[in-house]
Amino acid sequence: MSAQPLILGIESTCDETGVALVRGKTLLSNVVATSMDEHARYGGIIPEIASRAHLESFLPVLTQAVEQAGVALDEIDAIACAAGPGLVGSLTVGISAAKALAVAFDKPLYGVNHVIGHLAVDALVDGDFPEEFIGLIVSGGHSNLLHIGNIATDVKELGATLDDAAGEAFDKVGRLIGTPYPGGPHVDRLAAQGDRRAIRFPRGLGAGKDKERYKYDFSFSGLKTAVSRYVKAMEKTGHDINTKDLCAGFSEAVNDSLTAKTVRAAKDYGCSTIVVGGGFSANSRLRELLTERAHAQGVEVRMPPLKFCTDNGAQIAALGSFVVQAGIAPSPRDFGPDSQMSLTKTCM
């Protein structure tokens, strides 16, 4: 296979159908359709609606991605599709489509880890990765700290959330104060207008014995409960709630934990680069605080632009490109979706 393999990437882990083409580390096209509007009125993702939407969107998205890249499907060197973690029904649609293409065009197929893809995509934007770095993945379903040597072959999980993911916690607070779903961006916008010192909420695993025992782990469910208790207490006593200050105090607690632990991991492991991925990396306070704290320690922060932070095909194609270039064997033809795919497993 060429040193600059042409990879077709297919993403279908949740509510986005994404197809992208990458040659080596150069992005040729990246097309995404989302079914979020269909879920919003239910206040959460409805798996069956998501699966059906993938089925309906796949061919139009594929056609557009191939046209924009200006390549023919039989020219591609390999196909990469998201094998997990994610919703089984959604993954099944993308994997089935990928298998059909692999058989029809006689191409090798790689079922890759969607979450690791959230970091891999950064190489398309910011160039080659350093020899080792710390990865922070923050999304609606994941909050993880990773140490990465080679992104295709050497990924170690340092820590994870013990309960809610950062985006999930924001969505739950959004629900509590009545924002549309998903609440994350709304809570972020309100927080930016509030006083982050007005209400101090607890930092999960940030004190006492837990601070050492869970030094790279996160916990946001106690914080969410504290916010809910605060709202109830204010309502009971007839006080108006300043939602901007509430969101600012809550956002500060989440981002204080995320950034302190990420920068600590970089220092502990002697890494001078942090790469951030996942939809929550759109959070304005995360971007600001992480940059500030990392720079104070001489650590560089790489964050891809927002369109590459939410789920997309480029992240799958990018990781596929790393996997192919590392000489990893294609996935067995009978592989299926792995909804809980381990973060140390890059490829099926």
Ligand code: KG4
């Ligand atoms: O990675 P992603 O697109 O989907 C997966 O979970 O895989 O992340 C979506 C999550 C949602 O929870 C959403 O509310 C949150 O990221 N999010 C934000 C912001 N933008 C998206 N949370 C806080 N602040 C934001 N600006």
Ligand code: ZN
């Ligand atoms: Zn994702």
